[in-house]
Amino acid sequence: MRDILKTPMNGYGEKALAITNNKGVEPAMEWLLAHADDPEVDVAQVVDSSAESSSAPVAGSSSDPAQAKSFKCDECGKLFKDQDEMEYHAAKTNHSSFSESTEEKKPLTEEEKRAQLALLEERMKQKRKEREEREKAEALERERLRIKSGKDLQDAKLRLQEQEMKKLVEQRRRDKIEDQKARERVKAQIEADRQARKLAVTGEKPPTPAPAPPPINSNPTPKISYDQARIQLRLPDGRTLSQTFGAKEQLAAVRLYLQMNATEFSQEGSFKLMTTFPKKIFTEDDFEKPLELLDSSTRGVAGTYVEQTEKIIVLPGLAILAPPSVYALCLGTGGRALFTALFED
Structure with a gap:
């Protein structure tokens, strides 16, 4: 087999075929790919050992004609001369049904060997080309990343320089403002000293600065409209009655509640109803008026009495209030407890 191989590639092919016991192109190619960087292997020694191992079964076959000489794949019918080839075929094709065979696998002819070597060389060239292209692409990617990282680093440096420059400009601006304020303070102090010396010579008193005008409230308090009146009745025996009425209800509703x-x-x-301040005794006409109208007629601080035979009942609050606020204040006047209410505008 070595006599037909002339080129260096054929020498590697011969080595691969010899080490894989001429199992075919695929095992030889895989061996070459796995041992591309390994030191040289003695091809002659591998070929001799392969020849001895292949001749041993032949000698035994003369004495026992029924001895198995190969293995056969029951799924595809391919013959294998040893168990290694059978296991390789099973791993490659996932075939699992094998049997022993008395049929001997014929060795490759010179033409078959040349064809396998040519196919092996072609596939090796293709693998080498793919590897070179992959290495070239990886080199280009590494170069691109290197350039990109260098550009990113340069951009980061430029951004840092810009930030430092902005900080420097801002600091100079603040320093300039502080210097201007300091000069103004010095000028003001010099002017104050000059005026003080002038007043000391003339004996005049320094003018009193005018007080600053109070700030004007640009947002006046909005007018609040209430729709309820919280009214409390003070009975002659000291008891009190409290109830909330609608602003549209008449004063007669308060009288009915009391009754x-x-x-x-x-x-x-x-009984009679009256307010304490300003003093007002409600008449029958007033009982027909709504509470909000009575509130506007008695604007301010008011109280309402209920009189009965030398007894006084106070009805504080005709104010229209929003719940739960109760604007009621208890005052002591002449031994009698009077209740008043604050009316909101």
Whole structure:
């Protein structure tokens, strides 16, 4: 086989075929790919050992004609001269059904060997070309990353320089402002000293600075409109009655509430209602008026009395209030407890 190989590539092919016991192009190519960087292997020794191993079964076959000489794949019918070839075929094709065969695998002819070597060389060239292209692409990618990292580093340096320059300009601006303020303070102090010396010579008193005008509130408080009145009744015995009425309800509703909750005032005409400040005794016409109208007529601080036979009942609050606020204030006047209410504008 070595006699037909003339080129260096053929020498590597011969080595691969010899080491793989001439199992075919695929095992030889895989061996070459796996041992591309290994030191030289003695091809003659490998070929001789392969020849001895292949001749041993032949001698035994003369004495035992029924001895198995190969292995056969039951799925594809291919013959293998030893178990290594069979296992390689099983791993490559996932075939799992094999049997022993008395048929001997014929050795490759010179033409078959040349064809396998040519195919091996072609595939090796293709693999080498793919590897070179891959290495070239990897080299280009590394160069691109190197250039990109260098550009990123340069951009970062430029950004840092710009930031430092902005900080320097801002610091100079602040220093300039501080210097200007310091000069103004010095000028003001010099002017104040000059005026003080002038006043000391003339004996005049320094002018008193005019007080600053109070700030004007540009947002006046909006007018609040209430739709309820919280009213509290003070009975002669000291008890109190409180109830919330609508702003549109009439004063008669307050009178009715008093009559329903205090039996001693169930009879009409047995009591009167009045305010304390300004003093106002409500008439029958007033009972037909709504509470909000009575509130506007008694604007300010007001109280309402209920009179009955030398007894006084105070009705504080005709104010229209928003719940839950109760604008009621208890005052002591002449031994009588009066209640007042603050009316909101």
